Amino acid sequence: MSKLNAADIQGFVLRGYTFPVARFLFLEVSQENGQEFVGRLVGQIATGDLWHKKPQSTVNIAFTYKGLVNLKLPTQPLLSFPVEFVQGMKERAWVLCDKGRNSAQYWDPMWNEEQVHAWLAVYAESAQELEKRCLELQELMQVTRGAAVIGSQDAGMLKIDEHYCAKEHFGYSDGFGNPDYLGVERKTQPGQGKLGRGGNWAPLATGELLLGYLDEAGELPAAPVPSLLAKNGTFMVYRKLHQNVATFRKYLEVQGRRYPGGREKLAAKFIGRWRDGTPVELSPDHSDQALVRDPGRSTNFTYGNDLTGQRCPIGAHVRRMNPRDALGFNGALVNRRRITRRGLPYGVFTPEHAQAKDEDEHGIIFMALNASIRRQFEFVCQQWIEFGNDARQGSEKDILVGNHEGGGTFMVQGTEDPSNPPFLCGHLPNFVLLRGGDYFFVPSITALKMIGTGTVDPY
Amino acid sequence: MSNQSGSIYGLTILSPIREDSDSEIPHNVAIRAYLAALPRDQRSPFAHVSSTHMARLAVLDDVAYSGIPAFGEYLATQYLVFEANFDGDLGVYLARMAQKTPRFVDSLWKHCVGYPGVADVRAFVDYMRKCQVESTFYFADVNDKTVDQTLCALQTQRSVSAFILENQGKRGVELQKAFVGFLRSLGHTAPAKLGAAVERF
Numbered sequence: 001m002s003k004l005n006a007a008d009i010q011g012f013v014l015r016g017y018t019f020p021v022a023r024f025l026f027l028e029v030s031q032e033n034g035q036e037f038v039g040r041l042v043g044q045i046a047t048g049d050l051w052h053k054k055p056q057s058t059v060n061i062a063f064t065y066k067g068l069v070n071l072k073l074p075t076q077p078l079l080s081f082p083v084e085f086v087q088g089m090k091e092r093a094w095v096l097c098d099k100g101r102n103s104a105q106y107w108d109p110m111w112n113e114e115q116v117h118a119w120l121a122v123y124a125e126s127a128q129e130l131e132k133r134c135l136e137l138q139e140l141m142q143v144t145r146g147a148a149v150i151g152s153q154d155a156g157m158l159k160i161d162e163h164y165c166a167k168e169h170f171g172y173s174d175g176f177g178n179p180d181y182l183g184v185e186r187k188t189q190p191g192q193g194k195l196g197r198g199g200n201w202a203p204l205a206t207g208e209l210l211l212g213y214l215d216e217a218g219e220l221p222a223a224p225v226p227s228l229l230a231k232n233g234t235f236m237v238y239r240k241l242h243q244n245v246a247t248f249r250k251y252l253e254v255q256g257r258r259y260p261g262g263r264e265k266l267a268a269k270f271i272g273r274w275r276d277g278t279p280v281e282l283s284p285d286h287s288d289q290a291l292v293r294d295p296g297r298s299t300n301f302t303y304g305n306d307l308t309g310q311r312c313p314i315g316a317h318v319r320r321m322n323p324r325d326a327l328g329f330n331g332a333l334v335n336r337r338r339i340t341r342r343g344l345p346y347g348v349f350t351p352e353h354a355q356a357k358d359e360d361e362h363g364i365i366f367m368a369l370n371a372s373i374r375r376q377f378e379f380v381c382q383q384w385i386e387f388g389n390d391a392r393q394g395s396e397k398d399i400l401v402g403n404h405e406g407g408g409t410f411m412v413q414g415t416e417d418p419s420n421p422p423f424l425c426g427h428l429p430n431f432v433l434l435r436g437g438d439y440f441f442v443p444s445i446t447a448l449k450m451i452g453t454g455t456v457d458p459y
Numbered sequence: 460m461s462n463q464s465g466s467i468y469g470l471t472i473l474s475p476i477r478e479d480s481d482s483e484i485p486h487n488v489a490i491r492a493y494l495a496a497l498p499r500d501q502r503s504p505f506a507h508v509s510s511t512h513m514a515r516l517a518v519l520d521d522v523a524y525s526g527i528p529a530f531g532e533y534l535a536t537q538y539l540v541f542e543a544n545f546d547g548d549l550g551v552y553l554a555r556m557a558q559k560t561p562r563f564v565d566s567l568w569k570h571c572v573g574y575p576g577v578a579d580v581r582a583f584v585d586y587m588r589k590c591q592v593e594s595t596f597y598f599a600d601v602n603d604k605t606v607d608q609t610l611c612a613l614q615t616q617r618s619v620s621a622f623i624l625e626n627q628g629k630r631g632v633e634l635q636k637a638f639v640g641f642l643r644s645l646g647h648t649a650p651a652k653l654g655a656a657v658e659r660f
Contacts, residue, residue: 426620427624
């Protein structure tokens with residue numbers, strides 16, 4: 001297919017900005033003046049156009065179903081949105097296994113006490129630029145009386161030893177696995193798309209990410225009407241995931257003392273990558289920075305020759321989230337379940353040698369983009385995180401983000417090599433807790449203009 | 460035979476529902492009310508028919524043809540649909556239903572045309588066979604393992620996990636001693652076999 005019209009797509013959808021700081025403002029949109037606010041904001045929205053010069057900050061916006069109602073979309077388009085989006089994340093708890101300590105009663109108060117209508121994301125090069133842009137946006141809200149901030153969430157790259165880096169609070173390097181899509185211009189490397197018959201990698205169909213394009217089934221993904229409202233838009237899942245750093249470190253320490261391969265190797269087996277990002281599948285015995293830095297190799301691997309998990313455990317986090325060829329059929333079963341992640345950590349990193357507390361502000365703002373929340377994100381969550389059948393791991397959940405509720409096991413498959421023995425981790429605590437979130441529609445620039453001018457034609 | 464996949468039997472029964480203008484409430488409504496109140500957990504009547512992998516009951520009002528061009532095509536009657544995947548022989552299974560869950564069977568099929576009751580088990584089995592249609596699909600999770608084998612495997616898996624958690628890292632003789640004890644305990648905790656043999660029909 002030809003190149004996408006990047007100027008019509010919100011930039012956040014097509015690529016990660018790699019800004020060090022961000023703030024997500026949650027808005028209540030006014031029924032009376034919401035359209036005017038959106039209309040006057042459109043010119044500020046960062047698009048997917050390539051930058052000649054990187055800006056100091058960017059703005060993007062997305063809406064919940066209730067937000068679109070307040071923005072007075074006509075009834076027909078409103079009724080045409082997929083049911084999971086209309087229901088919102090809280091009502092999808094039964095699919096997502098958001099129960100126990102992950103249930104809504106434990107979420108940040110905003111998600112229960114307020115009605116979140118919009119997510120307004122500001123990314124910036126510095127804290128000063130972030131404040132400046134947020135103030136400008138606040139002014140626009142006040143001038144138009146179109147929206148009010150009901151909550152906010154700061155996030156950003158973690159600073160370790162005074163340097164921003166791509167690590168998260170458990171100490172793992174993150175952000176390797178986003179898929180390639182047809183027509184999306186980005187720096188790409190083997191292993192990020194879908195597996196071809198000859199073992200080569202090709203971009204996924206655009207319709208796995210964007211509405212209005214053919215997906216991997218050769219169909220147009222279900223989308224709202226009119227098609228102009230949907231085209232170049234997508235859906236976003238926002239989940240605030242608190243990380244119990246003390247629990248994780250203690251668990252790893254205790255289990256690592258018992259595991260003959262040692263703590264760091266066990267940490268690598270949990271995730272499928274060593275903490276510096278080295279893929280365990282390619283380097284099962286030690287981390288290898290040369291491999292991490294080599295774009296030809298760092299994501300270029302499959303599990304077909306390791307179906308018993310002797311190198312990378314079958315239940316390792318990255319293997320569950322993207323099984324590549326492990327489910328057979330040359331990876332075809334996976335291509336309809338890929339999501340694009342735009343997550344960022346929040347809170348301040350606690351160095352390994354310092355005492356961490358679970359209640360400290362540590363976590364990840366998980367944001368996933370996909371054409372179908374139900375078919376992509378919800379399937380991954382329900383079947384690959386909270387259940388283990390596809391991975392032939394029975395009822396085992398994903399070790400890192402599974403809602404274990406104090407039970408559950410994680411099997412590290414092994415060999416007869418004394419440094420790589422089979423090992424079973426039991427009594428899994430929740431390393432991660434859900435603190436809130438919702439489902440959002442990320443409109444195209446055209447759609448934002450239609451919303452802002454109240455000209456969404458229902459027919 | 461399409462009703463049989465390995466050791467698993469796929470049963471589909473369509474029993475025509477009575478149309479009786481004298482009845483206080485329509486039979487299909489009565490069936491629906493009964494089904495709605497039926498427990499779906501361990502109190503389900505199928506818990507007494509322990510060779511059941513899955514069972515589903517529904518009222519089929521009509522069928523809709525959705526092809527192009529669409530045309531009206533209607534069933535002559537409503538049906539009680541009963542689908543089940545179970546281990547072994549059909550006659551044994553139906554007889555077990557009649558003998559272990561007579562009130563349940565009666566409460567449903569008394570609303571169906573030609574139902575002979577459960578007092579005469581052979582008559583009930585014959586009636587159900589007459590209502591049977593060929594099954595071509597099975598519950599996706601069913602493999603060629605019996606319910607007993609599946610439960611045994613799950614229990615063994617759990618027990619092995621517990622054993623490993625308690626004993627991994629132990630050496631030689633100590634580990635072997637624990638394992639021998641574990642194997643012995645496994646034999647004692649296997650799920651009870653199905654009840655006494657039921658007469659074949």
